[in-house]
Amino acid sequence: TSPGSGTGIGKWTADQFYTMMHDGRSPDGGLIYPAMPFGSYTKVTRADSDAIFAYLKSVPPVKSANRPHELRFPYNNRQLILGWRTLFFQPGEYKSDPSKSAEWNRGAYLVQGLGHCAMCHTPINALGGSSDSKAFEGGLIPMQNWYAPSLTSNKEAGLGEWSLQEISDLLRTGVSARGAVYGPMAEVVYDSLQYLSDADTRAMAVYLKSLGQGGPPDATPPAIASAESSLLFRLGKTVYDAQCATCHGGDGKGRPPHFPPLANNQSIEMTSAVNAIRMVLNGGYPPGTTGNPMPYGMPPFAQSLSDEEVAAVVTYIRGAWGNKAGAVTAAQANQLRSAPLD
Known part of the structure; x- marks a missing residue:
């Protein structure tokens, strides 16, 4: 970001920033590659988008022109993103579940939207997309060779058997009585989750604990003699x-x-x-x-x-x-x- 300069988002308006967050489009209407997790950020409210934009505008400006991308054919054709969006993108702010508590809904909003946890913890198919039916079921993180475990199964990272305090400790500090985070998840805690309020950490814990009530995955490890x-x-x-x-x-x-x-x-x-x-x-x-x-x-x-x-x-x-x-x-x-x- 380059607020106050002619590069980055320096000349963007709050409306344009929200359009990018909500619909994955740049101010000129161009399609943004889904490496930017607008598939999750679309759930973010306008008020939170405006708050993020206000913060970014307060950052000291840096003049830094964007360099041309180095994607090879066919990925350098942005129009192909239209097909990806048709298959895998459903715009819309988070809608509360009236059958759940306010705390559960706050946790769901943070996990599904701003946290964009599904980007790693949902399996990615050959087209670079994921299915809502497999949300949070775990998968290998492309290019990183770390496995983001299932959040829905207590046989992997499902937290159904953890206490809310143990989950909160893991999210906020990176360690708890039940385990510790390493690899990409350590970066998430360091750069983001440690700054959550106690109330938001607990809300995420409530939601994540509810996801982990399912049974173990059906997959079995490859047999060895x-x-x-x-x-x-x-x-x-x-x-x-x-x-x-x-x-x-x-x-x-x-x-x-x-x-x-x-x-x-x-x-x-x-x-x-x-x-x-x-x-x-x-x-x-x-x-x-x-x-x-x-x-x-x-x-x-x-x-x-x-x-x-x-x-x-x-x-x-x-x-x-x-x-x-x-x-x-x-x-x-x-x-x-x-x-x-x-």
Whole structure:
């Protein structure tokens, strides 16, 4: 943004800004690529749009001309966005559900609109769109190689069994007694969620908890031969005892909130093992927030563990202490070893 200058939104009006937020069109009527999440922002009220615009206009101006995009054919043809919009875009501000509480509706508005949580937590199809029928069911984040888990299933990130305080702590500080956020979600907490009011954090918690009342997903992990799985599990215990037990405990219960539990941890037991593999390979930190200003991190092990050892230790934590997730292979670990970090 470049308020006060001739670039960016410097010459935009509040009406033009709302049109962009609500309908995904620039002031000249041009179609905006849905990388800008207008599919979610269309739910934002005019009053909140005007408030955002007023804030942006208060930012010190910067003169910065937009550079031409580098999209290749056919994606450089903006008219193709018309087809995408027909299939996947439904404009309209959020409408309250009269059967739900005011707090639930406030949480739904924040999650569905300003939070645009569905951009990651809903599966993206080959056309770059998502279906309302699969909202919040989880999926691999394109280009980032992190898995955004389902918010509707308690087998993944569904929060139906969490307390409102545990959910609020996770959103606001990045850590809670039940787990911590890493990867792209850590950025969301750092850049956005930590600044929410207590009332809005609780409202989001109420809504998210209601989403997590569904059953586990039907998908099952790919089968690995029982002999190979058994070997991986035994090797994995050796690696775990040497590298992981100091922080996460021999019983997998950890020392929350700084050292998350691995036993009975939804993020460990998901069908997709992508995030667990990436954490072993790359390590990571929860975000530094006002509520958790000095986060404890996990070191990377890519430099010291082979693909077989990474697969083994992830297989172990997914099957130890009552966890019931499937084994992973060295090939899966190798594939993620060279993946982008964000």
